[in-house]
Amino acid sequence: MTASLDDVARAQRARRTSFNEASARTRLELMLDAGSLVEFIGPEQREVSPHLRIFDLPEQFDDGIVVGHARLEGSPVFVAAQEGRFMGGAFGEVHGAKLTGLLRAAREIGSIPVLILFDTGGVRLQEANAGELAIAEIMRAVMEARTAGAKVIGLIGGRSGCYGGGGLIAGCCSALAVSEPGRIAVSGPEVIETNRGVEEFDSRDRALVWRTMGGKHRRLLGAADVFADDTVQDFREAALELIGLVGAFGPDRLKAEHERLAGRLRRFGTCKDAVDIWTAEGVADAETVPDLPADRFIALADRIGRTSRDAR
Template identity: 55%
Template sequence: MSSYLECNARERIARVFDAGSFEEFLPPSARVVSPHLAQLDAPVSFDDGVIVGRARLDGKTVFGAAQEGGFMGGAVGEVHGAKLVGMLERAVAEQAHAVLLLLESGGVRLHEANAGLIAVSEVMRAILGVREAGIPVVVLIGGANGCFGGMGIAARCANAIVMSEEGRLAMSGPEVIETAHGVEEFDSRDRALVWRTTGGKHRYLMGDCQRLVADTVAAFRAAALAAIADAQGHAALTLADLEAEQAMLARRLERFGGESEPLQVWKRLGVPDPARIPMLDAEAFVGVADHYRAGAG
């Protein structure tokens, strides 16, 4: 199977990392499950929807995790989050070459609201701890559920994000925005609008992801290797980085805050014939976008 989108979490792990190299921590046989779901008579998964462990990538020792979108949409609970944090802390202890996070999540489980929120905050702290240790953290987003909620914020704590056109990244999902502000604000049934707003192409144009790739496992693997190489030697987050990011966001809000949808933003960036952009394949899109995406800052 070549499509990253169509793979489940275990298939992505097996294909992104060097063949046969992945050593799973707390596998399903350990049966470490969420205590909260059982109390609510909700179904459990013996890996709690996330796979964590150590592997090799192009021969180098890396640590990695993959969220399973097929279990509660990859949502984070107490055990799920604890597994991610434990893996990240172990990567620091063993001075891994890099950490690779294959994220697919709708956010925090409503069944475990407070525990899940705390877990996500601990994941963010742990990601920054890995970077402080000089270890690059790269996120891959290309699953059907996208990367939303707390994990959308956690993804932006990494050194780099790799997305496919099919991937989506945002704080709030389309249904959440519609529920809170009405269909006039955001129609979650308008799939073209949803992908224009949260999809990989828009995120690449705006500078929210560093690499856009075709929907193949091989493309994600190659981009991950390149992103890790780019971050070597300057993985840590500095005060200057934070100040530059804040200034960029302020400029973005001033420039695009009055626009109501991405096509208008793309036009403001100077992209010729913005309506044509969604129809381009990943390679052709990047060829066009690289002339204009710097203007997003």
């Protein structure tokens, strides 16, 4: 009875806790089964970046990512959670190596799902070459793990979004869950504006940023498979749903993904704004989509039915 009451209290706390505002460790604490997380290369091992001190920048003893194994609803999972509060969750040499190692472990076992809680602005400028190499290694490791039979689920709802190399890695995952605060893109708003001009993309127009890169648009476009409300409990439920839905990976699925992306380009390639895409999808009053509460938006997304589960 005591354990049951503890579980209820824990679920209630997870339901009250914003995924967006929580730290990486709080997200894992409330998402996973109580006391089940066993961390690999934890803070006590002091595996810090060898590069940051050269630039007189602060270090963090887990280098901004928590990796380990745990249980979710009684079943084993590998987990990785980026800490967006440390250097924007950016990838460096140690940060990347921890995620690569976790994925290689999943590849060797082949049957345990991997949850990646993305919260990243991309590669650390101070570790550019090492960070870019880490992204390439992680993408390869994701595909090797999937080929070996492991499901790799990305969860995106952190403050830093999922940008740069993180966006590329997310595109390699078996499936994605995203919340409204979550954003997914390879190039961030400021990067696009700097390289193409404000006429191409005004990074100060926050409404434009969110309707172009935000979770609602990504879900309606089929770039994310599940839309979650901004609570840790909702992301836990989304992770369980996706683990149960994802199928086997192979050449046929990869070919289907290529065909889906080509079809998306044909259908929406001339659209100038996300609102145009939503209108083409048959959404009535498309301009009101950003204001929809989570439950109404989920109902809308389910009705439209665009999803990438049949591909990826």
